[in-house]
Amino acid sequence: MTDPILTVDGITKSYTAEGPPAVDQVSFQVADGEILAVLGPSGCGKTTMLRCIAGFERLSAGSVEMRDRILANRHTHVPAERRGIGLVFQDYALFPHLSVLKNVMFGLRYHTDLPDKEGRARKALQMVGLQGYADRTPHHLSGGQQQRVALARALAPKPELLLLDEPFSNLDALLRQTTRQEVRTLLKDNGLSAVLVTHDQEEALSFADRVAVMRRGRIEQVGTPEEVYYQPRTLFVAQFLGRTNLLMSDADGTEADTPIGRLPLNRPASGRVLVSLRPEHLTLAAPQNVPDPDGCTPGTVIDRAFKGHDITYRVACDSSEYLVHTSNRFSFQPGDDVYIRPLEPGVVLESSPAELNTSA
Numbered sequence: 001m002t003d004p005i006l007t008v009d010g011i012t013k014s015y016t017a018e019g020p021p022a023v024d025q026v027s028f029q030v031a032d033g034e035i036l037a038v039l040g041p042s043g044c045g046k047t048t049m050l051r052c053i054a055g056f057e058r059l060s061a062g063s064v065e066m067r068d069r070i071l072a073n074r075h076t077h078v079p080a081e082r083r084g085i086g087l088v089f090q091d092y093a094l095f096p097h098l099s100v101l102k103n104v105m106f107g108l109r110y111h112t113d114l115p116d117k118e119g120r121a122r123k124a125l126q127m128v129g130l131q132g133y134a135d136r137t138p139h140h141l142s143g144g145q146q147q148r149v150a151l152a153r154a155l156a157p158k159p160e161l162l163l164l165d166e167p168f169s170n171l172d173a174l175l176r177q178t179t180r181q182e183v184r185t186l187l188k189d190n191g192l193s194a195v196l197v198t199h200d201q202e203e204a205l206s207f208a209d210r211v212a213v214m215r216r217g218r219i220e221q222v223g224t225p226e227e228v229y230y231q232p233r234t235l236f237v238a239q240f241l242g243r244t245n246l247l248m249s250d251a252d253g254t255e256a257d258t259p260i261g262r263l264p265l266n267r268p269a270s271g272r273v274l275v276s277l278r279p280e281h282l283t284l285a286a287p288q289n290v291p292d293p294d295g296c297t298p299g300t301v302i303d304r305a306f307k308g309h310d311i312t313y314r315v316a317c318d319s320s321e322y323l324v325h326t327s328n329r330f331s332f333q334p335g336d337d338v339y340i341r342p343l344e345p346g347v348v349l350e351s352s353p354a355e356l357n358t359s360a
């Protein structure tokens with residue numbers, strides 16, 4: 001990693017003396033200009049972690065550093081307004097009676113010595129493409145535009161780091177997609193570093209350069225979107241990031257016997273292991289197109305979900321069901337006999353097969 005802008009080292013936050021901490025020994029770094037998404041289900045501690053970095057919560061343990069400056073540890077707690085961090089929340093928290101420009105200038109309230117606050121605020125509005133809206137009040141803007149005003153307010157003080165807490169979740173589906181694309185482009189064009197917290201897998205995968213998957217106060221895996229999606233380390237990550245096929249398998253080195261035949265593995269393993277295969281890593285073929293069924297498993301199509309550019313099939317093989325995601329060039333109907341064939345190595349999960357029923 002190039003020089004990290006943010007180093008979070010073993011931070012822990014307990015609200016109560018009993019029970020597990022809300023944030024439990026979380027460590028990660030954010031590189032200069034990087035967007036990191038922290039992805040996890042409701043209640044896993046994402047907001048608490050962000051509030052610890054922002055300075056709204058005191059740490060129970062660990063440290064937060066920005067560049068070489070300690071923001072928080074056992075002895076130090078730099079107040080939020082002196083951390084040089086910009087914040088954008090789910091509810092834009094704009095003042096309805098103030099103009100867009102005044103709302104953005106509010107972001108500069110601690111910068112008492114700044115000579116031209118209005119000029120700075122207008123530049124921030126320009127960055128988010130709202131220079132023509134300075135005199136309007138927020139309720140004359142769409143949800144996406146209001147969120148961009150909130151972003152301009154956070155950007156006006158020129159923070160070194162932006163923290164984004166579910167910033168797109170109040171927007172409807174289409175606006176959410178376009179707004180997050182615009183915000184990503186804006187962050188990238190300006191070389192800004194950001195931490196986004198979200199419970200939305202698609203948002204994390206499409207918005208971030210790296211994704212940290214969080215569960216029960218801990219980070220379970222950090223990697224590029226492709227790594228966490230295609231090479232999940234645990235059952236939780238495999239299931240939280242999308243649909244997957246879980247195969248109880250017997251591994252002997254780089255291969256395993258699985259319910260759908262012998263399969264190469266992404267890493268060597270031995271004994272009883274749980275193997276994950278995404279639906280798009282399986283394909284189907286009609287029996288007449290499979291002269292040599294070696295490496296294929298016979299099955300029957302149970303149902304299909306047509307999604308325009310692709311189709312997801314549910315296929316029964318013996319007593320198990322598998323999901324198979326194919327392009328719409330291969331079309332089968334419920335009841336069709338098919339062969340199911342893996343296209344990629346199986347991904348060995350660190351989770352024990354016994355966790356299969358207790359992974360929530």
Ligand SMILES: Nc1ncnc2c1ncn2[C@@H]1O[C@H](COP(=O)(O)OP(=O)(O)OP(=O)(O)O)[C@@H](O)[C@H]1O
Binds near residue numbers: 043199
């Ligand atoms: N101020 C508080 N006092 C006591 N417990 C809290 C407080 N804030 C959060 N918690 C608890 O800490 C845990 C983590 O909550 P947090 O809001 O950080 O999770 P989250 O992942 O952001 O969830 P969501 O996506 O639903 O906001 C939860 O069990 C929550 O009830």
